[in-house]
Amino acid sequence: MKIAIIGGTGPQGAGLALRFAKAGADVVIGSRDGQRAAAKAEELQQKLAAGSGKISGCDNLQATASVEQMVILAVPYSAHDATLNELKPLLAGKILVDIVVPLAEGNPKAVAMPAEGSATEAAQALLGDDIPVVGALHNVSAVTLNKLEQKINCDILVCGNDLQAKNSVMEMLSLLDVTSYNAGLADSARCIEAITPILIRLNISKAVPFSHAGICIQPPAH
Amino acid sequence: MKIAIIGGTGPQGAGLALRFAKAGADVVIGSRDGQRAAAKAEELQQKLAAGSGKISGCDNLQATASVEQMVILAVPYSAHDATLNELKPLLAGKILVDIVVPLAEGNPKAVAMPAEGSATEAAQALLGDDIPVVGALHNVSAVTLNKLEQKINCDILVCGNDLQAKNSVMEMLSLLDVTSYNAGLADSARCIEAITPILIRLNISKAVPFSHAGICIQPPAH
Numbered sequence: 001m002k003i004a005i006i007g008g009t010g011p012q013g014a015g016l017a018l019r020f021a022k023a024g025a026d027v028v029i030g031s032r033d034g035q036r037a038a039a040k041a042e043e044l045q046q047k048l049a050a051g052s053g054k055i056s057g058c059d060n061l062q063a064t065a066s067v068e069q070m071v072i073l074a075v076p077y078s079a080h081d082a083t084l085n086e087l088k089p090l091l092a093g094k095i096l097v098d099i100v101v102p103l104a105e106g107n108p109k110a111v112a113m114p115a116e117g118s119a120t121e122a123a124q125a126l127l128g129d130d131i132p133v134v135g136a137l138h139n140v141s142a143v144t145l146n147k148l149e150q151k152i153n154c155d156i157l158v159c160g161n162d163l164q165a166k167n168s169v170m171e172m173l174s175l176l177d178v179t180s181y182n183a184g185l186a187d188s189a190r191c192i193e194a195i196t197p198i199l200i201r202l203n204i205s206k207a208v209p210f211s212h213a214g215i216c217i218q219p220p221a222h
Numbered sequence: 223m224k225i226a227i228i229g230g231t232g233p234q235g236a237g238l239a240l241r242f243a244k245a246g247a248d249v250v251i252g253s254r255d256g257q258r259a260a261a262k263a264e265e266l267q268q269k270l271a272a273g274s275g276k277i278s279g280c281d282n283l284q285a286t287a288s289v290e291q292m293v294i295l296a297v298p299y300s301a302h303d304a305t306l307n308e309l310k311p312l313l314a315g316k317i318l319v320d321i322v323v324p325l326a327e328g329n330p331k332a333v334a335m336p337a338e339g340s341a342t343e344a345a346q347a348l349l350g351d352d353i354p355v356v357g358a359l360h361n362v363s364a365v366t367l368n369k370l371e372q373k374i375n376c377d378i379l380v381c382g383n384d385l386q387a388k389n390s391v392m393e394m395l396s397l398l399d400v401t402s403y404n405a406g407l408a409d410s411a412r413c414i415e416a417i418t419p420i421l422i423r424l425n426i427s428k429a430v431p432f433s434h435a436g437i438c439i440q441p442p443a444h
Contacts, residue, residue, distance in 0.1 A: 194413035
């Protein structure tokens with residue numbers, strides 16, 4: 001399996017690249033600047049043991065073109081729509097995994113949702129019904145992702161309108177040693193994306209004795 | 223402490239009445255039908271050991287009038303606004319704790335949010351700025367609440383625009399042996415209320431090996 005991570009030089013994208021490659025998948029990280037992506041890929045590869053998947057880097061278009069199925073979008077929200085417009089012709093037959101949270105500008109403790117309701121829904125509207133968009137991985141701390149010795153303390157709530165695409169994404173996520181859940185249609189992203197600023201608020205709050213909080217589905221106590 | 227639970231004859235309200243009374247608080251449950259509330263109160267009291275708080279029952283207006291501070295709104299969403307309009311004159315100087323989830327009619331796996339963004343925000347708009355509204359307790363399973371031998375498997379995300387009111391509610395919630403978090407301003411309810419249909423979806427899904435799921439904030443793994 002080879003996974004493209006668009007915006008893969010940022011902390012969230014780089015952390016995911018490390019985690020997937022550690023699990024044996026090949027990863028290509030994309031950036032607007034292909035050379036920057038290649039340098040970052042080399043840096044990340046050096047953190048991994050021999051036998052890990054290969055991390056390569058190139059520009060966003062090449063990264064998208066070089067994978068058969070899985071394209072993870074990990075750009076800042078300000079670049080969300082422009083990046084998708086650029087990638088759209090290359091996404092036919094693939095799955096777009098949207099992990100972008102529309103944080104309010106200058107206030108990471110709030111979301112500013114697009115008119116479509118959420119970034120995931122905006123992506124689906126922009127790409128059209130033939131390219132399935134799956135929302136996932138919004139709530140995992142980038143810091144945690146980059147600490148490879150730590151297990152991810154967050155369940156993954158997965159949403160989207162195409163069940164087969166969601167199942168494929170959940171299979172990919174199993175590489176991360178996390179529990180993922182089908183959390184419903186794309187409009188569930190209005191909730192799921194908005195969990196992130198609540199976690200950020202808790203992380204900065206002095207009321208909580210830890211940072212980099214995650215969120216987990218809990219079975220009944222017995 | 224005496225707590226009013228409006229709509230206290232329903233499963234969520236009754237479960238909360240049991241839990242608060244078990245912890246020693248007096249509870250008055252309200253219903254449109256005062257006699258029904260009184261009968262339910264008697265039934266609930268019999269489930270509790272001697273030394274528990276007293277559960278009484280009357281109509282919604284009397285229940286609201288009979289407490290000094292805490293009024294929990296636990297009616298079905300269809301009765302949310304009408305009940306608040308009726309109670310408004312009696313709520314001056316008190317805190318309205320809104321636990322109502324605007325589930326879509328006929329589809330408990332989705333929300334149909336009011337124009338204000340969430341039930342909590344709609345309540346605040348309806349009651350005006352002088353009566354603080356605090357959103358809380360949306361995600362706790364009614365079944366779990368009524369199983370007194372079980373610890374509540376759900377953290378409580380508390381939101382609202384009045385910090386002092388939120389702190390008072392979190393103090394009250396400590397009676398339930400739960401962890402509660404200040405999850406931000408009233409608009410966080412757009413996320414928090416919408417977690418409930420995601421949990422309901424998981425509960426009815428065959429993909430999850432348990433029902434009555436809760437949601438918890440997780441510290442980093444070490």
